[in-house]
Amino acid sequence: MRLEEHTDMDLLITRYLSGKMDKESFAELKRRSLESESNRKYVRNKLEVWFSSGVANTVVQFDKDKAFSLFKQRVAESEKRRKRALRFSWKTFMRVAAVALVLIIPFAAYWQGKQAVKQNFADMIVEAPMGAHTKLYLPDGTLVWLNAGSKIVYSQGFGVDDRRLRLEGEGYFEVTKNEELPFRIKTEELSLQVLGTKFNFRNYPDDEEVTVNLLEGKVDLQNGVREMPELYLIANEKMVLNKVTGQMVKSCTRADKANVWINDELFFDEELLEDIAKKLMRSYNVKIEVADSLRDKRFYGSFGISGNTIDKILDVMVSTRQMNYKIENGVYILY
Known part of the structure; x- marks a missing residue:
């Protein structure tokens, strides 16, 4: 893109931000923005800082950190004004039309900056x-x-x-x-x-x-x-x-x-034996296998972890006459 084309687009952007843009100029800025990927990026980069800082009357370089701070202030002020009744005019429409342009050319420094931070x-x-x-x-x-x-x-x-x-x-x-x-x-x-x-x-x-x-x-x-x-x-x-x-x-x-597990206790509230076995394995760092015939069995009970061994807990469960267990090669087998 030639320098004079940049200048033309800068003037359109300035009019847009200052609220002095007419319908034809707005349509022209939109058309130019969608003309090519390089145009889109150029307009986005310009509007990013200008929109965030609120400065639109000069073509100069701005401090992005300062612009971001100013933009946050404008957001807070805008939120207060938003609650007041709005009288629509063409200038008001142009301000609202910013939403449409944002959808086409995402630029707002606040959001872009926050997204960049989040991605990092x-x-x-x-x-x-x-x-x-x-x-x-x-x-x-x-x-x-x-x-x-x-x-x-x-x-x-x-x-x-x-x-x-x-x-x-x-x-x-x-x-x-x-x-x-x-x-x-x-x-x-x-x-x-x-x-x-x-x-x-x-x-x-x-x-x-x-x-x-x-x-x-x-x-x-x-x-x-x-x-x-x-x-x-x-x-x-x-x-x-x-x-x-x-x-x-x-x-x-x-x-x-x-x-209760945060206090080193175990509580089984009519839970599946399969899931109880997994709780015991995690708590005592042991290996347990459950026979298929017991997978639908449920148990209710409460035990202290530090005051009991895995064998003591299994012995209590065996006393319900719903299961038995044995140890083979260091593995507890429930059947």
């Missing part, structure tokens, strides 16, 4: 090893306990304009309330959203079921196995999702028992 953020990964659990605080102040063999993944920008994380395993969350930024947890089979509450979420990859126990507040659950309406839980309710069928069952429960 590395994911943070926190894990709890087998036989132990981990306690941490997220950047927004949310308290998280991770059970043995669990991990969460979240962006370094967590809490800036979203609060999303991925969970693998089991976690207890005390979510800091923020009505403008919902707290979201994503797993393969189930997604959860809250504003601020306390809950326990378990979804290990090898578990047969996903379980959510709500201690306080309200949570919104979205089934990822099959399409169905969102399911809501309130305090002292529990949801169990079958990973094969996608069936979600809600029931009343003693939700305060769901997170």
Whole structure:
């Protein structure tokens, strides 16, 4: 593109930002912007700084950091003005038409800068090893306990304009309330959203079921196995999702028992023996196999981890006369 063509486009941009552009000039700027990829980039780069800084009467270089700061001030001022009634005129229309141009030529320094920062953020990964659990605080102040063999993944920008994380395993969350930024947890089979509450979420990859126990507040659950309406839980309710069928069952429960594992306790609330065995393996770092004939068996019980051995717990379960166990080559076999 020749220098004089640049100058022509600069004049169009200046008119546009100063509110002195007529319909024909606006159409011309739009047409020129879409004429080629180089034109689009040129206009985007110019408008990026000019729009953010609010300066549109001179063709000069601007400090982008200063422009970004000025733009944030303008955003705050615009939010106040937005609440007032608007009288539409052609000049008003041209201001509103900026939205249309933004859709065609994304340029706003605020958004572009924030997106660039977000793209440069590395994911943070926190894990709890087998036989132990981990306690941490997220950047927004949310308290998280991770059970043995669990991990969460979240962006370094967590809490800036979203609060999303991925969970693998089991976690207890005390979510800091923020009505403008919902707290979201994503797993393969189930997604959860809250504003601020306390809950326990378990979804290990090898578990047969996903379980959510709500201690306080309200949570919104979205089934990822099959399409169905969102399911809501309130305090002292529990949801169990079958990973094969996608069936979600809600029931009343003693939700305060769901997170006793943070105090080195085990609590089985009519859980599948298959999943109980996995809990025991993670807690005691042992190998357990369950016979196919016992996969649908469910147990209820409470045990202290540090005060018991795996053998003592299995002995109590055997006393129910629903199973037996033996040890072969260091592997506990339940049958």
